[in-house]
Amino acid sequence: MKKAFFAGTLLFLGALLSFAQANFRRGEELFMRNKPQEALVYLENSVAEDPAHVQAFLYLGLAYEQLNRTDEAIAAYRKILPRAGEMTSYVASNLGNVYFHKGNTEYAEQFYTQALEADPVYASAYLGRANARVKNGSLKEAVVDYELYLSLEPRSSKRGNIERLIALIRGEFAAEERRKLLAEEAEREEAERQRRIQEERQRLLDEVSASLQSSAEDSRGLSTGAEEVEGYEGEFELE
Secondary structure (H helix, E strand, O other): OHHHHHHHHHHHHHHHHHHHHHHHHHHHHHHHOOOHHHHHHHHHHHHHHOOOOHHHHHHHHHHHHHOOOHHHHHHHHHHHHHHOHHHHHHHHHHHHHHHHHHOOHHHHHHHHHHHHHHOOOOHHHHHHHHHHHHHHOOHHHHHHHHHHHHHHOOOOOOHHHHHHHHHHHHHHHHHHHHHHHHHHHHHHHHHHHHHHHHHHHHHHHHHHHHHHHHHHHHHHHHOOOOOOOOOOOOOOOOO
């Protein structure tokens, strides 16, 4: 009895798996023919029947993206990411792409980083993270990622644009350094000017103070003995 039940269960699971595979193959075919809307129902059935089918989730997320259903794409990628295994880099990078296009470049950078942790030579993730870092203002880190991307994809069609962007960023660094040096020099000159003003002010104060002190001492010398009224013992004589 138990053997029969076990055998029946295996047959049932096998039928489900076969049906899921059929849905996946049809969904994949339609997706590859650039028919994301028609592929959706098959891919949704495939992931419902086999929640561990990473490739089906990837196609499903991409189909949602093509149809501008970004929130559903994010949900699909996030659902499979913890179980993506060897395909973690692809799922995480796709999440980075979706968040980038939504304008959430901080999340995008996080998921590109997760993709690179899973696969340190995944060129597309370096490019995506570089773009996100430019948006986030992390220009030095972006240059590093662009250069890593070019080292992995030396014949990339994007090479010219990337090299121009790197040159632009480095030019901005150089200009910023010049502005910083000029500002520091102006600050030093202003400090020196203020010091000279203070010294001149103190010199004038000292001169005036010394002059007043000298005048006070001269005044005391001229008035010595004149502080009391002389007595007169005689009588006044009127003529």
